[in-house]
Amino acid sequence: MKTSVVVLFLALFAAAPLLRGQILEGVQPRTGNFAQQGGSYYNFSSGSGCDLKVSVWGFVHNPGRYYVPCETNLLELMSFCGGPQRGALLDKVKIVRRGGPDRENELKEVFEVDLSKYLKVTNVGIIAPELLLDPGDLVVVDGEDISAVDTFLRIAQVVVAVASLVTATVAVLNIAK
Numbered sequence: 001m002k003t004s005v006v007v008l009f010l011a012l013f014a015a016a017p018l019l020r021g022q023i024l025e026g027v028q029p030r031t032g033n034f035a036q037q038g039g040s041y042y043n044f045s046s047g048s049g050c051d052l053k054v055s056v057w058g059f060v061h062n063p064g065r066y067y068v069p070c071e072t073n074l075l076e077l078m079s080f081c082g083g084p085q086r087g088a089l090l091d092k093v094k095i096v097r098r099g100g101p102d103r104e105n106e107l108k109e110v111f112e113v114d115l116s117k118y119l120k121v122t123n124v125g126i127i128a129p130e131l132l133l134d135p136g137d138l139v140v141v142d143g144e145d146i147s148a149v150d151t152f153l154r155i156a157q158v159v160v161a162v163a164s165l166v167t168a169t170v171a172v173l174n175i176a177k
Contacts, residue, residue, distance in 0.1 A: 040064030
């Protein structure tokens with residue numbers, strides 16, 4: 001009886017990580033030819049005929065190509081993208097602007113926008129020209145890879161779990177004596 005209790009206890013601890021559920025978040029991409037080639041395509045167009053085609057790269061939850069209404073600004077686009085990921089540098093968001101419809105292969109300008117300052121604004125009526133998007137804009141959200149910290153925390157989590165398992169086993173064995 002004592003052995004079966006210990007075995008059951010150990011089996012529950014061993015199976016605990018496998019029983020965790022996964023919550024899927026974010027917008028699912030609407031597929032098209034672009035998505036079938038390995039990219040993500042998101043269509044938030046208004047149907048009014050006035051839509052922008054913009055692309056988002058980097059530390060956002062859903063990078064890809066976006067069709068959004070003409071009045072969409074950079075903050076709203078970030079919301080369409082599911083927001084920034086951990087490690088995103090919101091004070092250095094780059095906008096790569098093309099020359100226009102007839103000059104798509106030419107760069108008109110590249111500039112940085114400090115989105116973090118707009119997240120602190122308390123005056124509701126402020127819209128800065130740098131937040132306005134043009135057709136064909138490429139938004140690049142740089143970031144710092146924090147995977148080393150995540151790796152350390154995951155290793156620490158495993159060590160704590162193993163230590164808990166050993167402690168619990170010793171406690172059950174002492175109780176069973």
